Amino acid sequence: MISFEQWSKELQQELQANILNFWTEHSIDHVNGGFYGAIEQPMKLIPEADKGLVLNTRILWTFAAAYRALQVPHYLEIADRAYQYLSEYFLDPDYGGFFWMVDYQGRPSNDKKQIYGQAFAIYALSEYYLATKHQTALDLSITTYQLLEKHSYDSVYKGYVEALARDWKATDNLSLSRKDLNEKKSMNTHLHILEAYTNLYRIWPSPELTVSLTELIQVTMQHIIDLQQTRFNLFFDESWNVKGDHISYGHDIEGSWLLVEAAEVLGNDELLKEVQRTAVAMAAAVLETGVDADGGIWNEAGPNGLIDANKDWWPQAEAMVGFFNAYQLSGEQSFEQAALRSWQFIQKNLIDHTYGEWYWGVSPDGCPLPHGPKVSAWKCPYHNSRACLEMLKRVKDQALNERCTPIS
Numbered sequence: 001m002i003s004f005e006q007w008s009k010e011l012q013q014e015l016q017a018n019i020l021n022f023w024t025e026h027s028i029d030h031v032n033g034g035f036y037g038a039i040e041q042p043m044k045l046i047p048e049a050d051k052g053l054v055l056n057t058r059i060l061w062t063f064a065a066a067y068r069a070l071q072v073p074h075y076l077e078i079a080d081r082a083y084q085y086l087s088e089y090f091l092d093p094d095y096g097g098f099f100w101m102v103d104y105q106g107r108p109s110n111d112k113k114q115i116y117g118q119a120f121a122i123y124a125l126s127e128y129y130l131a132t133k134h135q136t137a138l139d140l141s142i143t144t145y146q147l148l149e150k151h152s153y154d155s156v157y158k159g160y161v162e163a164l165a166r167d168w169k170a171t172d173n174l175s176l177s178r179k180d181l182n183e184k185k186s187m188n189t190h191l192h193i194l195e196a197y198t199n200l201y202r203i204w205p206s207p208e209l210t211v212s213l214t215e216l217i218q219v220t221m222q223h224i225i226d227l228q229q230t231r232f233n234l235f236f237d238e239s240w241n242v243k244g245d246h247i248s249y250g251h252d253i254e255g256s257w258l259l260v261e262a263a264e265v266l267g268n269d270e271l272l273k274e275v276q277r278t279a280v281a282m283a284a285a286v287l288e289t290g291v292d293a294d295g296g297i298w299n300e301a302g303p304n305g306l307i308d309a310n311k312d313w314w315p316q317a318e319a320m321v322g323f324f325n326a327y328q329l330s331g332e333q334s335f336e337q338a339a340l341r342s343w344q345f346i347q348k349n350l351i352d353h354t355y356g357e358w359y360w361g362v363s364p365d366g367c368p369l370p371h372g373p374k375v376s377a378w379k380c381p382y383h384n385s386r387a388c389l390e391m392l393k394r395v396k397d398q399a400l401n402e403r404c405t406p407i408s
Helices: 004-026 053-070 073-090 115-132 135-152 187-203 207-224 249-266 269-289 313-330 333-350 382-399
Strands: 108-110 300-302 305-308
Touching: 004 053, 004 073, 004 333, 004 382, 053 073, 053 115, 053 382, 073 115, 115 135, 115 187, 135 187, 135 207, 187 207, 187 249, 207 249, 207 269, 249 269, 249 313, 269 313, 269 333, 313 333, 313 382
Parallel strands: none
Antiparallel strands: 300 305
16 A cells, blocks of 8 residues: 555646646647647547537536645636636527537537536536636526526426427437437436536525435435445436446446535435445445456446446546545445555556546557547546545545544
8 A cells, every 4th residue: 555645646746747737738729719629549639629518617627626726826717718618608698508519619519408518517617616706607507507407307206307409498319428328317417417516505505406406316316326236227217217227337436426425515414324325335336346357447337247348537537536435434445445456557557648638548458449539528637637636635634534434
């Protein structure tokens, strides 16, 4: 085991000198504003690529969070740029909410209201408010929350539908991406609404948001988590019948710690205890079946075993946090070791020491995937920067023995 002090130094170096430095040096579109939509591997800029809502909100969240934690003025400049571009080009002036995609000049190229994307707008705007105290950002975050509750919330079966048309009316075009099922509800969207509502609750603990966040945690526990196998089901119809049988190890370990964070912020002690027990069980299931001998976690499995043995960048980042969270909750050394092994796997296999940032992923033999982009609608600085920021806080807390209280 390395010392917590050494681990902190390595995390800080990676966060600032590699991840954030890459995005400040290579992603800014000085011609058309905002940030480039795509950089292919190894460093082929696609200046006319569309610009995605997820990418831009994740950039906003990342640099707002980095500024709040580290107080580096340049990080605030990047966050300001992201906020201004989001407000000017992604915000729908007619119906509210945010376009899913704009072209390289900022014109809407996909105007549907994908709820996953709206959630990331709430998440990013609330983080920007935490960093700057700009009231307009908080107001916009609250307005977006209210639009989701008005149009996406299912008052009959609970939870939220995947997508709506630009005018918030029903659409058959529900799926988040080409790899996702075209179903009414998904784990992924609910997980990130949970994340967004948690961050908004930090600054706006209103009665209505209290109800929304409480119910969302309960819906996740009752409908989305398969408690027998302690993992997430991924897709559902509107009445929560499960569709498909894939296992996403990255989402399981990410969701385990995000659920705990949500319950902690909410402050419901009874719900928190239930969530903590479930989180440790989910982490244990991933550790038992989802981790390779090299310490990396695989992408996906099915009832008959692995169906995607690659190891993408984001599950490794989430594994480091999720396993360490389980260690803090349980005191089990195996989780601490798993978190460290995740970090060592990242250092050895995912960090691009030539061009910066992380590779999209590696194949089962450890080779970087040749066609994984460095920047895209989905390749953003959010998972890896957040993992570093989270671990810097948690390692410091653990060193001070402030958080390791085993669950009774």
